[in-house]
Amino acid sequence: MRTAIDVFEKVRGHERAEQLRAARENDLLPYFRTLEGPAGPVVEMEGAERVMLGSNNYLGLTGDPRVVQGARDALEAYGTGLTGSRLLNGTIALHLELEAELAAWMGTEDALVFTTGHQANVGTLGTILAPGDTVVADTGDHASILDGCLLSRAKLRAFRHNRLDKLEKQLERAAADGGGVLVVVDGVFSMEGDVAPLPQIADLVERYGARLMVDEAHGAGVLGRRGAGASELFGVEDRVDLRMGTFSKSLASCGGFIAGSHEVVDFLRIQSRAFLFTAAAVPAAVGAALAALRIVDSPEGPELFGRVLDNARYLNRGLHDLGFHVVDPQPLPDGSTVVTPIVPVLVGDDWKAVLLWRALYDAGVFVNVALHPAVPPGGALLRTSVMATHDHATLDRALAAFAAVKAAFEAEHGPLPGA
Numbered sequence: 001m002r003t004a005i006d007v008f009e010k011v012r013g014h015e016r017a018e019q020l021r022a023a024r025e026n027d028l029l030p031y032f033r034t035l036e037g038p039a040g041p042v043v044e045m046e047g048a049e050r051v052m053l054g055s056n057n058y059l060g061l062t063g064d065p066r067v068v069q070g071a072r073d074a075l076e077a078y079g080t081g082l083t084g085s086r087l088l089n090g091t092i093a094l095h096l097e098l099e100a101e102l103a104a105w106m107g108t109e110d111a112l113v114f115t116t117g118h119q120a121n122v123g124t125l126g127t128i129l130a131p132g133d134t135v136v137a138d139t140g141d142h143a144s145i146l147d148g149c150l151l152s153r154a155k156l157r158a159f160r161h162n163r164l165d166k167l168e169k170q171l172e173r174a175a176a177d178g179g180g181v182l183v184v185v186d187g188v189f190s191m192e193g194d195v196a197p198l199p200q201i202a203d204l205v206e207r208y209g210a211r212l213m214v215d216e217a218h219g220a221g222v223l224g225r226r227g228a229g230a231s232e233l234f235g236v237e238d239r240v241d242l243r244m245g246t247f248s249k250s251l252a253s254c255g256g257f258i259a260g261s262h263e264v265v266d267f268l269r270i271q272s273r274a275f276l277f278t279a280a281a282v283p284a285a286v287g288a289a290l291a292a293l294r295i296v297d298s299p300e301g302p303e304l305f306g307r308v309l310d311n312a313r314y315l316n317r318g319l320h321d322l323g324f325h326v327v328d329p330q331p332l333p334d335g336s337t338v339v340t341p342i343v344p345v346l347v348g349d350d351w352k353a354v355l356l357w358r359a360l361y362d363a364g365v366f367v368n369v370a371l372h373p374a375v376p377p378g379g380a381l382l383r384t385s386v387m388a389t390h391d392h393a394t395l396d397r398a399l400a401a402f403a404a405v406k407a408a409f410e411a412e413h414g415p416l417p418g419a
Protein backbone atom coordinates (compact mmCIF):
# COMPACT_ATOMS: atom_id res chain seq x y z
CA MET A 1 0.00 0.00 0.00
CA ARG A 2 1.26 3.50 -0.87
CA THR A 3 1.13 6.25 1.79
CA ALA A 4 -1.90 8.50 1.40
CA ILE A 5 -0.19 11.82 2.07
CA ASP A 6 2.94 13.38 0.61
CA VAL A 7 5.08 14.41 3.57
CA PHE A 8 6.05 17.54 1.61
CA GLU A 9 2.40 18.62 1.33
CA LYS A 10 2.85 21.00 4.27
CA VAL A 11 5.38 23.13 2.37
CA ARG A 12 2.70 24.09 -0.18
CA GLY A 13 -0.38 25.06 1.79
CA HIS A 14 1.02 26.42 5.06
CA GLU A 15 -0.76 29.31 6.74
CA ARG A 16 1.96 31.85 5.93
CA ALA A 17 2.35 30.91 2.24
CA GLU A 18 -0.07 33.52 0.88
CA GLN A 19 1.32 36.26 3.15
CA LEU A 20 4.84 35.40 2.07
CA ARG A 21 3.97 35.41 -1.63
CA ALA A 22 2.25 38.80 -1.40
CA ALA A 23 5.16 40.28 0.58
CA ARG A 24 7.72 38.97 -1.91
CA GLU A 25 5.77 40.20 -4.94
CA ASN A 26 5.55 43.70 -3.48
CA ASP A 27 9.13 43.76 -2.16
CA LEU A 28 7.77 44.02 1.37
CA LEU A 29 9.64 41.13 2.93
CA PRO A 30 11.54 42.48 5.97
CA TYR A 31 13.65 39.32 6.31
CA PHE A 32 16.93 38.14 4.72
CA ARG A 33 17.92 41.70 3.80
CA THR A 34 21.60 41.84 2.96
CA LEU A 35 24.22 43.85 4.79
CA GLU A 36 27.16 45.09 2.77
CA GLY A 37 29.60 45.60 5.63
CA PRO A 38 29.95 45.41 9.39
CA ALA A 39 26.94 46.01 11.64
CA GLY A 40 27.93 49.52 12.73
CA PRO A 41 25.59 52.34 13.79
CA VAL A 42 25.12 53.22 10.11
CA VAL A 43 25.32 50.46 7.51
CA GLU A 44 25.28 49.90 3.79
CA MET A 45 22.31 47.73 2.90
CA GLU A 46 21.13 46.95 -0.58
CA GLY A 47 22.80 49.93 -2.18
CA ALA A 48 21.89 52.58 0.37
CA GLU A 49 23.09 53.93 3.68
CA ARG A 50 20.74 53.18 6.59
CA VAL A 51 20.77 53.83 10.31
CA MET A 52 21.11 50.39 11.91
CA LEU A 53 18.43 49.88 14.56
CA GLY A 54 18.18 46.16 13.99
CA SER A 55 21.35 44.57 15.36
CA ASN A 56 22.22 42.80 18.61
CA ASN A 57 25.79 44.13 18.43
CA TYR A 58 24.94 46.04 21.63
CA LEU A 59 28.46 47.11 22.52
CA GLY A 60 29.48 47.69 18.89
CA LEU A 61 32.43 45.33 19.33
CA THR A 62 32.14 43.26 16.12
CA GLY A 63 34.44 45.68 14.32
CA ASP A 64 36.64 46.57 17.30
CA PRO A 65 40.30 46.07 16.26
CA ARG A 66 41.07 44.09 19.45
CA VAL A 67 38.20 41.69 18.83
CA VAL A 68 39.11 41.33 15.16
CA GLN A 69 42.71 40.64 16.23
CA GLY A 70 41.48 38.01 18.72
CA ALA A 71 39.68 36.25 15.87
CA ARG A 72 42.73 36.59 13.57
CA ASP A 73 45.17 35.22 16.15
CA ALA A 74 42.93 32.21 16.80
CA LEU A 75 42.57 31.61 13.06
CA GLU A 76 46.35 31.76 12.58
CA ALA A 77 47.02 29.50 15.55
CA TYR A 78 44.34 26.85 15.00
CA GLY A 79 43.19 27.13 11.38
CA THR A 80 39.73 27.59 9.94
CA GLY A 81 37.83 24.88 11.76
CA LEU A 82 38.06 22.31 14.53
CA THR A 83 36.31 19.56 12.55
CA GLY A 84 35.08 17.70 15.59
CA SER A 85 33.27 17.83 18.89
CA ARG A 86 34.64 19.35 22.08
CA LEU A 87 34.72 15.84 23.59
CA LEU A 88 36.88 14.10 21.03
CA ASN A 89 39.09 16.52 19.14
CA GLY A 90 37.60 20.03 19.13
CA THR A 91 38.79 21.53 22.43
CA ILE A 92 41.56 24.13 22.27
CA ALA A 93 43.22 26.14 25.04
CA LEU A 94 41.03 29.13 24.10
CA HIS A 95 37.89 27.21 25.12
CA LEU A 96 39.33 26.49 28.56
CA GLU A 97 40.48 30.10 29.04
CA LEU A 98 37.08 31.33 27.90
CA GLU A 99 35.23 28.96 30.25
CA ALA A 100 37.38 30.01 33.22
CA GLU A 101 36.89 33.71 32.43
CA LEU A 102 33.14 33.31 31.87
CA ALA A 103 32.76 31.55 35.24
CA ALA A 104 34.78 34.32 36.94
CA TRP A 105 32.64 36.99 35.21
CA MET A 106 29.38 35.29 36.19
CA GLY A 107 30.70 34.49 39.68
CA THR A 108 29.94 30.78 39.31
CA GLU A 109 32.01 27.67 39.95
CA ASP A 110 32.07 26.58 36.33
CA ALA A 111 30.97 27.39 32.78
CA LEU A 112 30.63 25.40 29.56
CA VAL A 113 30.95 26.81 26.04
CA PHE A 114 28.59 25.56 23.33
CA THR A 115 28.77 26.19 19.57
CA THR A 116 25.68 28.45 19.65
CA GLY A 117 23.41 29.95 22.28
CA HIS A 118 20.53 27.91 20.93
CA GLN A 119 22.52 24.77 21.64
CA ALA A 120 23.37 26.02 25.13
CA ASN A 121 19.67 26.21 25.95
CA VAL A 122 18.67 22.99 24.20
CA GLY A 123 21.71 21.16 25.53
CA THR A 124 21.12 22.30 29.10
CA LEU A 125 17.35 21.97 29.36
CA GLY A 126 17.20 18.81 27.27
CA THR A 127 19.72 17.19 29.62
CA ILE A 128 18.98 18.50 33.11
CA LEU A 129 15.23 17.87 32.73
CA ALA A 130 13.80 14.41 32.23
CA PRO A 131 10.37 12.82 31.83
CA GLY A 132 8.75 13.07 35.26
CA ASP A 133 10.17 16.55 35.93
CA THR A 134 8.22 19.79 35.41
CA VAL A 135 9.53 22.93 33.76
CA VAL A 136 7.75 26.23 34.35
CA ALA A 137 8.44 28.77 31.60
CA ASP A 138 7.33 32.32 30.75
CA THR A 139 5.34 32.49 27.48
CA GLY A 140 7.80 35.16 26.29
CA ASP A 141 10.82 32.86 26.68
CA HIS A 142 13.06 32.39 23.67
CA ALA A 143 12.29 29.61 21.17
CA SER A 144 15.49 27.76 22.11
CA ILE A 145 14.19 27.45 25.68
CA LEU A 146 10.96 25.98 24.43
CA ASP A 147 12.90 23.61 22.15
CA GLY A 148 14.98 22.40 25.11
CA CYS A 149 11.87 21.88 27.23
CA LEU A 150 10.16 19.91 24.48
CA LEU A 151 13.23 17.81 23.83
CA SER A 152 13.45 16.85 27.52
CA ARG A 153 9.88 15.50 27.57
CA ALA A 154 9.46 17.05 31.01
CA LYS A 155 5.97 18.39 31.74
CA LEU A 156 5.82 21.97 30.45
CA ARG A 157 3.77 24.45 32.44
CA ALA A 158 3.79 27.89 30.82
CA PHE A 159 2.74 31.08 32.62
CA ARG A 160 1.58 34.35 31.10
CA HIS A 161 4.45 36.72 30.37
CA ASN A 162 5.85 38.27 33.57
CA ARG A 163 2.70 37.45 35.61
CA LEU A 164 3.84 36.43 39.07
CA ASP A 165 0.34 35.27 40.09
CA LYS A 166 0.31 32.85 37.14
CA LEU A 167 3.82 31.69 37.95
CA GLU A 168 2.76 30.90 41.49
CA LYS A 169 -0.26 28.96 40.26
CA GLN A 170 1.96 26.86 38.01
CA LEU A 171 4.44 26.27 40.83
CA GLU A 172 1.60 25.02 42.99
CA ARG A 173 0.55 22.61 40.27
CA ALA A 174 4.15 21.61 39.55
CA ALA A 175 4.71 20.68 43.20
CA ALA A 176 1.90 18.16 42.84
CA ASP A 177 3.37 16.73 39.62
CA GLY A 178 5.81 14.72 41.70
CA GLY A 179 9.16 15.36 39.95
CA GLY A 180 11.89 18.00 40.11
CA VAL A 181 10.85 21.52 39.14
CA LEU A 182 12.85 24.10 37.15
CA VAL A 183 11.66 27.65 36.42
CA VAL A 184 13.24 29.18 33.34
CA VAL A 185 12.91 32.80 32.23
CA ASP A 186 14.68 35.29 29.98
CA GLY A 187 16.40 37.99 32.08
CA VAL A 188 15.66 40.46 29.26
CA PHE A 189 12.92 39.37 26.87
CA SER A 190 14.21 39.34 23.33
CA MET A 191 11.20 40.89 21.59
CA GLU A 192 9.46 42.84 24.35
CA GLY A 193 12.72 44.28 25.74
CA ASP A 194 11.36 44.14 29.30
CA VAL A 195 13.10 42.51 32.25
CA ALA A 196 11.88 39.60 34.38
CA PRO A 197 11.12 40.57 38.02
CA LEU A 198 13.86 38.28 39.24
CA PRO A 199 13.75 39.00 43.01
CA GLN A 200 10.06 38.07 43.19
CA ILE A 201 10.61 35.09 40.89
CA ALA A 202 13.48 33.89 43.12
CA ASP A 203 11.24 34.29 46.20
CA LEU A 204 8.58 32.05 44.65
CA VAL A 205 11.12 29.52 43.38
CA GLU A 206 12.61 29.23 46.87
CA ARG A 207 9.21 29.03 48.54
CA TYR A 208 8.27 26.07 46.34
CA GLY A 209 11.69 24.36 46.52
CA ALA A 210 12.27 24.61 42.76
CA ARG A 211 15.41 25.61 40.79
CA LEU A 212 15.87 28.73 38.66
CA MET A 213 17.56 29.23 35.28
CA VAL A 214 17.89 32.66 33.64
CA ASP A 215 18.69 33.23 29.96
CA GLU A 216 21.00 36.27 29.97
CA ALA A 217 21.39 36.45 26.16
CA HIS A 218 20.30 40.10 26.06
CA GLY A 219 21.31 41.13 29.58
CA ALA A 220 24.91 39.91 29.68
CA GLY A 221 27.30 42.62 28.53
CA VAL A 222 24.71 45.30 29.23
CA LEU A 223 23.10 45.16 32.68
CA GLY A 224 24.72 45.26 36.11
CA ARG A 225 27.98 46.84 37.24
CA ARG A 226 30.05 43.98 35.79
CA GLY A 227 27.65 43.59 32.88
CA ALA A 228 26.83 40.11 34.16
CA GLY A 229 23.15 40.57 33.26
CA ALA A 230 19.71 40.90 34.79
CA SER A 231 20.63 38.60 37.70
CA GLU A 232 23.41 41.01 38.68
CA LEU A 233 21.24 44.10 38.10
CA PHE A 234 18.62 42.72 40.51
CA GLY A 235 21.21 41.48 43.03
CA VAL A 236 20.02 37.86 42.82
CA GLU A 237 23.07 36.16 41.31
CA ASP A 238 23.44 33.76 44.24
CA ARG A 239 19.75 32.83 43.96
CA VAL A 240 19.92 31.80 40.30
CA ASP A 241 21.08 28.22 39.78
CA LEU A 242 21.93 28.36 36.08
CA ARG A 243 22.73 31.32 33.86
CA MET A 244 22.82 30.94 30.11
CA GLY A 245 24.44 33.46 27.78
CA THR A 246 25.36 33.87 24.15
CA PHE A 247 28.30 35.35 22.28
CA SER A 248 26.05 36.48 19.42
CA LYS A 249 25.07 39.79 21.00
CA SER A 250 27.32 41.91 23.26
CA LEU A 251 30.23 39.49 22.91
CA ALA A 252 30.42 40.13 19.17
CA SER A 253 30.83 36.56 17.99
CA CYS A 254 28.90 33.31 17.76
CA GLY A 255 28.50 30.66 20.47
CA GLY A 256 26.88 30.27 23.86
CA PHE A 257 27.51 29.19 27.44
CA ILE A 258 25.94 27.89 30.60
CA ALA A 259 27.30 28.93 33.99
CA GLY A 260 26.49 27.37 37.35
CA SER A 261 27.72 24.94 39.96
CA HIS A 262 30.58 22.64 39.04
CA GLU A 263 28.38 19.63 39.76
CA VAL A 264 25.72 20.57 37.20
CA VAL A 265 28.06 21.98 34.56
CA ASP A 266 30.32 18.93 34.72
CA PHE A 267 27.28 16.68 34.28
CA LEU A 268 26.38 18.64 31.13
CA ARG A 269 29.99 18.33 29.93
CA ILE A 270 29.62 14.57 29.64
CA GLN A 271 25.86 14.20 29.06
CA SER A 272 24.61 17.07 26.91
CA ARG A 273 24.01 15.81 23.39
CA ALA A 274 23.88 19.33 21.89
CA PHE A 275 27.38 19.80 23.32
CA LEU A 276 28.83 16.37 22.55
CA PHE A 277 27.43 15.59 19.13
CA THR A 278 28.28 18.72 17.22
CA ALA A 279 31.52 20.35 16.08
CA ALA A 280 33.15 22.95 18.30
CA ALA A 281 32.82 26.55 17.09
CA VAL A 282 35.46 27.75 14.64
CA PRO A 283 38.58 29.08 16.45
CA ALA A 284 38.00 32.63 15.17
CA ALA A 285 34.60 32.70 16.92
CA VAL A 286 36.14 31.55 20.21
CA GLY A 287 39.05 34.02 19.91
CA ALA A 288 36.68 36.92 19.18
CA ALA A 289 34.40 36.07 22.12
CA LEU A 290 37.39 35.88 24.49
CA ALA A 291 38.73 39.24 23.28
CA ALA A 292 35.27 40.83 23.64
CA LEU A 293 34.83 39.38 27.14
CA ARG A 294 38.17 40.90 28.17
CA ILE A 295 36.95 44.33 27.06
CA VAL A 296 33.64 43.84 28.90
CA ASP A 297 35.56 42.77 32.00
CA SER A 298 37.97 45.75 31.87
CA PRO A 299 37.38 49.31 33.12
CA GLU A 300 36.10 50.06 29.60
CA GLY A 301 33.14 47.69 30.14
CA PRO A 302 31.04 49.94 32.39
CA GLU A 303 31.60 52.87 30.01
CA LEU A 304 30.18 50.80 27.15
CA PHE A 305 27.22 49.58 29.25
CA GLY A 306 26.53 53.21 30.21
CA ARG A 307 26.57 54.33 26.61
CA VAL A 308 24.27 51.61 25.26
CA LEU A 309 21.81 52.17 28.11
CA ASP A 310 21.88 55.94 27.59
CA ASN A 311 21.16 55.41 23.87
CA ALA A 312 18.30 53.05 24.71
CA ARG A 313 16.70 55.61 27.00
CA TYR A 314 17.20 58.35 24.41
CA LEU A 315 15.54 56.34 21.64
CA ASN A 316 12.74 55.14 23.92
CA ARG A 317 11.97 58.71 25.03
CA GLY A 318 12.21 60.05 21.46
CA LEU A 319 9.80 57.44 20.10
CA HIS A 320 7.44 57.99 23.03
CA ASP A 321 7.45 61.74 22.43
CA LEU A 322 6.61 61.15 18.77
CA GLY A 323 3.49 59.28 19.89
CA PHE A 324 4.67 55.70 19.33
CA HIS A 325 3.74 52.95 21.78
CA VAL A 326 6.96 51.85 23.51
CA VAL A 327 7.63 49.97 26.77
CA ASP A 328 7.77 52.32 29.78
CA PRO A 329 11.10 52.49 31.63
CA GLN A 330 10.91 49.67 34.17
CA PRO A 331 11.22 50.17 37.92
CA LEU A 332 14.11 48.61 39.83
CA PRO A 333 14.19 47.74 43.54
CA ASP A 334 16.42 50.77 44.31
CA GLY A 335 13.79 53.17 42.91
CA SER A 336 15.62 53.81 39.62
CA THR A 337 14.40 52.57 36.23
CA VAL A 338 15.94 50.65 33.35
CA VAL A 339 15.43 50.76 29.58
CA THR A 340 17.15 47.82 27.89
CA PRO A 341 18.79 48.14 24.44
CA ILE A 342 15.70 46.49 22.92
CA VAL A 343 13.14 49.23 22.26
CA PRO A 344 10.07 47.70 20.59
CA VAL A 345 7.41 49.82 18.88
CA LEU A 346 4.01 48.15 19.12
CA VAL A 347 2.04 48.11 15.87
CA GLY A 348 -0.47 45.27 16.36
CA ASP A 349 -1.50 44.29 12.85
CA ASP A 350 0.99 42.19 10.81
CA TRP A 351 0.57 44.03 7.51
CA LYS A 352 0.74 47.43 9.14
CA ALA A 353 4.02 46.41 10.78
CA VAL A 354 5.44 45.29 7.45
CA LEU A 355 4.30 48.46 5.64
CA LEU A 356 5.73 50.65 8.39
CA TRP A 357 8.99 48.70 8.24
CA ARG A 358 9.19 49.33 4.47
CA ALA A 359 8.49 53.04 4.84
CA LEU A 360 11.29 53.32 7.41
CA TYR A 361 13.63 51.26 5.25
CA ASP A 362 13.01 53.62 2.34
CA ALA A 363 13.59 56.56 4.69
CA GLY A 364 17.02 55.15 5.60
CA VAL A 365 16.37 53.26 8.85
CA PHE A 366 16.64 49.49 9.30
CA VAL A 367 14.63 47.84 12.08
CA ASN A 368 13.43 44.28 12.70
CA VAL A 369 9.84 43.11 12.39
CA ALA A 370 8.46 40.59 14.90
CA LEU A 371 5.28 38.75 13.96
CA HIS A 372 3.49 35.79 15.55
CA PRO A 373 4.88 33.32 16.76
CA ALA A 374 7.79 35.56 17.86
CA VAL A 375 5.12 37.69 19.58
CA PRO A 376 1.50 36.90 20.57
CA PRO A 377 -1.09 37.00 17.73
CA GLY A 378 -2.08 40.61 17.01
CA GLY A 379 1.05 41.85 18.78
CA ALA A 380 3.21 42.66 15.74
CA LEU A 381 5.99 45.05 16.57
CA LEU A 382 9.00 46.80 15.13
CA ARG A 383 11.96 45.72 17.21
CA THR A 384 14.48 48.51 17.36
CA SER A 385 17.77 48.11 19.19
CA VAL A 386 20.73 50.36 19.89
CA MET A 387 24.48 50.01 20.27
CA ALA A 388 27.02 51.73 22.48
CA THR A 389 28.53 53.15 19.29
CA HIS A 390 25.42 55.07 18.18
CA ASP A 391 25.54 58.78 18.96
CA HIS A 392 22.58 61.04 19.63
CA ALA A 393 22.92 62.74 16.23
CA THR A 394 22.49 59.39 14.46
CA LEU A 395 19.55 58.48 16.68
CA ASP A 396 18.03 61.91 15.92
CA ARG A 397 18.34 61.08 12.23
CA ALA A 398 16.40 57.87 12.84
CA LEU A 399 13.80 59.68 14.96
CA ALA A 400 13.29 62.26 12.21
CA ALA A 401 12.59 59.40 9.79
CA PHE A 402 10.11 57.86 12.28
CA ALA A 403 8.36 61.25 12.57
CA ALA A 404 8.12 61.78 8.82
CA VAL A 405 6.96 58.26 8.14
CA LYS A 406 4.34 58.27 10.93
CA ALA A 407 2.38 61.19 9.55
CA ALA A 408 2.25 59.80 6.01
CA PHE A 409 1.55 56.26 7.24
CA GLU A 410 -1.35 57.22 9.50
CA ALA A 411 -2.91 59.37 6.77
CA GLU A 412 -2.99 56.33 4.50
CA HIS A 413 -3.47 53.37 6.88
CA GLY A 414 -5.14 54.80 9.98
CA PRO A 415 -3.78 55.42 13.47
CA LEU A 416 -0.98 53.42 15.06
CA PRO A 417 -1.21 52.44 18.74
CA GLY A 418 -0.55 55.59 20.77
CA ALA A 419 2.05 56.42 23.38
Ligand SMILES: Cc1ncc(COP(=O)(O)O)c(C=O)c1O
Residues within 6 Å of the ligand: 116, 117, 118, 119, 121, 142, 144, 186, 190, 215, 217, 218, 246, 247, 248, 254, 255, 256
Ligand atom coordinates in the same frame (compact mmCIF):
# COMPACT_ATOMS: atom_id res chain seq x y z
C1 LIG B 1 16.88 35.09 24.60
C2 LIG B 1 17.73 34.30 23.64
N1 LIG B 1 18.19 33.11 24.03
C3 LIG B 1 18.95 32.35 23.20
C4 LIG B 1 19.27 32.78 21.94
C5 LIG B 1 20.07 31.89 21.04
O1 LIG B 1 21.36 32.38 20.91
P1 LIG B 1 22.24 32.17 19.61
O2 LIG B 1 21.83 33.19 18.61
O3 LIG B 1 23.63 32.37 20.11
O4 LIG B 1 22.01 30.79 19.13
C6 LIG B 1 18.83 34.04 21.52
C7 LIG B 1 19.22 34.58 20.20
O5 LIG B 1 18.59 34.52 19.24
C8 LIG B 1 18.01 34.80 22.38
O6 LIG B 1 17.53 35.98 21.98
